[in-house]
Amino acid sequence: MTLEFRSVDSLMTGSPKVACVEIGGIPIALSTSDDGFLDLLRRRYDGFLSSSTPEFELAFDLAATGSDPDAEVRVRRDNNDGDWILERGDFQARWDPRTGRGRVRQNSNPYSLDSVLRIVHSLVLAERGGLLLHAASATCDGRAYLFSGVSGAGKTTMTRLAPAGITLLTDEISYLRPAAAGYAAFGTPFAGELARSGENCSAPVAALFFLEQGPENRIDELPEAEALRRLMRNILFFAQDKGLVEKLFATACDFVSRVPIRRLTFYPDARVWDLVRNFGRNFDRNSDRGFDSNVAPTIPEVPQHV
Amino acid sequence: MSEDSVYIARSSAIAARALAGEMMVMNSADSTFFTLNEVATAIFQAADGHTPLRQIVRERICEQFDVDPEQAQADAEQFVTELSSHGILLVSNQPLAQETR
Numbered sequence: 001m002t003l004e005f006r007s008v009d010s011l012m013t014g015s016p017k018v019a020c021v022e023i024g025g026i027p028i029a030l031s032t033s034d035d036g037f038l039d040l041l042r043r044r045y046d047g048f049l050s051s052s053t054p055e056f057e058l059a060f061d062l063a064a065t066g067s068d069p070d071a072e073v074r075v076r077r078d079n080n081d082g083d084w085i086l087e088r089g090d091f092q093a094r095w096d097p098r099t100g101r102g103r104v105r106q107n108s109n110p111y112s113l114d115s116v117l118r119i120v121h122s123l124v125l126a127e128r129g130g131l132l133l134h135a136a137s138a139t140c141d142g143r144a145y146l147f148s149g150v151s152g153a154g155k156t157t158m159t160r161l162a163p164a165g166i167t168l169l170t171d172e173i174s175y176l177r178p179a180a181a182g183y184a185a186f187g188t189p190f191a192g193e194l195a196r197s198g199e200n201c202s203a204p205v206a207a208l209f210f211l212e213q214g215p216e217n218r219i220d221e222l223p224e225a226e227a228l229r230r231l232m233r234n235i236l237f238f239a240q241d242k243g244l245v246e247k248l249f250a251t252a253c254d255f256v257s258r259v260p261i262r263r264l265t266f267y268p269d270a271r272v273w274d275l276v277r278n279f280g281r282n283f284d285r286n287s288d289r290g291f292d293s294n295v296a297p298t299i300p301e302v303p304q305h306v
Numbered sequence: 307m308s309e310d311s312v313y314i315a316r317s318s319a320i321a322a323r324a325l326a327g328e329m330m331v332m333n334s335a336d337s338t339f340f341t342l343n344e345v346a347t348a349i350f351q352a353a354d355g356h357t358p359l360r361q362i363v364r365e366r367i368c369e370q371f372d373v374d375p376e377q378a379q380a381d382a383e384q385f386v387t388e389l390s391s392h393g394i395l396l397v398s399n400q401p402l403a404q405e406t407r
Contacts, residue, residue: 225328225341232332232339245334246321253323253330 009107016059021117022050024175024186025202025270026124028117029054034062037108044110046198048189056100056120058093065090075119075239084239086119088112095120112189118173119238126193126244129251130177132236134190135208137169137185138162140273143206143280144185146174147264148234153211153267156193161270173236178251179204182258197299206280208255217272219279220263227261228252314362314386314395315402322350333393340394345371346385353395355402357385374389 016031019041027050032038037060042049070091078085078094084102086093090112095102102120106112122132135148136155147158159171169175169185174191176183183205187198210222210230222230231252237245260283266272316322319335331340344351345367352362359382367378375381389395396402 223326225325225330228323228325228330229339229341232330237337240336242319242334245337247334249321249323249332249334253325256325 008249018054019045020050020052021045021189022052022200023048023117023121023188024125024130024177026056026121027052027054028120029057030060032060032062034060034081037062040110041165042114044113046118047197056095056124056200057102058095058116058120059101059103061103061105061274062108062111063105065092065112065235073119073238075123077239077241079097085124086116086238088115091116091286093119095123097123117186118190118236121175122237123239123244125175125177126237126239126248126251127258128177129247129254130175130183131248133174133231133276134172134234134236135174136171137174137198139167139169139185139201139203140165140277141280142203143255144169144203145206145276145280146176146185146208147211148174148208148230149211154213155211155269157213157268158266158272159213161268163270163273166273167199167201168196169201171196176205176255178254183255205259206213206283207260207262209262209276212263212265213268214265215267217266217275218264219275220265222261222263224256231256231261268288310372311399312359312383312402313355313357313398314349314353314359314385314390316350316353317393317396320394336394338392340389340392345373345381349382349385350362350389350395355396359383 010117016033017038018029018031019038022030030041036252037110056299074087076085079197084095084097090109091104093102093104093116103177104116125131133148135146135157137144137146138159147155156171159168170190173188173190175186181204184202185205186202187200188195191197235252237248320331320333322329322331328352329342331342331368349362350367352366363379363382367373368375386395386397390397
């Protein structure tokens with residue numbers, strides 16, 4: 001991978017420089033005329049810099065903005081021209097999905113940069129049948145395993161316990177796209193508690209585990225409806241857009257039907273990875289993608305935001 | 307919701323999928339997500355806009371599930387009120403056309 005510089009006169013005046021960052025096989029050109037910000041881009045996305053032709057372009061205008069990354073994210077379409085408008089306390093952005101070009105106004109905070117990229121990827125993925133999932137993921141023996149769950153369930157712990165031979169894709173945000181035999185997971189530079197970027201590689205998803213810590217290591221079936229419920233709770237999607245939300249829901253249903261989803265109770269030591277690897281091997285041998293249909297009835301639940 | 311003739315229809319702003327006896331419903335306008343149990347699913351599926359809720363309860367609930375009619379009616383009204391407050395169901399004292407997209 002090499003960093004590519006080129007001018008994008010259509011986007012900015014002056015002499016902007018461009019870093020093309022390719023995550024999940026989707027190259028996005030990030031342009032700025034600020035050398036310091038460009039250095040920050042290069043360092044932050046080292047390993048994801050690409051010489052591919054960008055599919056999308058984001059021009060960054062550095063400005064004094066609010067600095068509250070915990071403020072509510074608002075992602076909506078402009079009714080007049082169909083542009084996406086992305087807003088949070090620390091950034092404002094406008095992105096035209098038809099031309100693939102957008103402009104971002106933010107300060108030089110790298111967390112703001114990460115957030116804008118995540119939102120744009122979530123919009124692109126929703127259109128293409130993929131999704132971002134609040135989950136750690138790693139590859140082993142050519143398969144990808146996803147680990148999701150409530151905060152504190154053990155996502156970061158699972159990545160810390162990974163023995164040699166396990167490649168970390170992410171400890172925070174899993175990047176999923178449809179593939180020939182189900183779904184593929186891609187590495188991302190979006191780090192969580194581990195503060196470590198994932199590797200820029202991908203593998204077919206062998207399983208999604210919802211984590212719970214307990215006194216022993218065990219894997220249990222999850223009824224399909226419960227699996228979908230949990231999946232929906234952990235999808236990262238920010239836009240209030242009827243069409244995209246419907247696509248995302250269809251993707252989640254498809255994911256549940258094509259990827260084994262289980263409950264993984266684990267005692268936090270490295271032996272849990274033996275269980276995970278054996279599950280993958282046995283699953284390949286048996287090719288059993290069925291689900292338990294024993295579903296406990298529920299009331300209309302408290303709504304969950306995507 | 308004590309009127310004899312209450313009509314219910316499914317909103318067009320939803321996506322729904324039946325999985326293993328449960329109905330998963332998403333309101334695509336605000337991304338809220340609901341799971342309906344078997345009884346609630348029967349009401350949801352019968353919400354055609356022109357069958358009164360009382361008739362739905364009598365024919366779809368009391369005949370299929372072993373429940374007290376008065377209790378079933380009260381539960382159904384509560385369920386309809388909750389889903390209508392979230393934009394999943396439309397409620398009227400007159401027959402409704404199903405919303406078209």
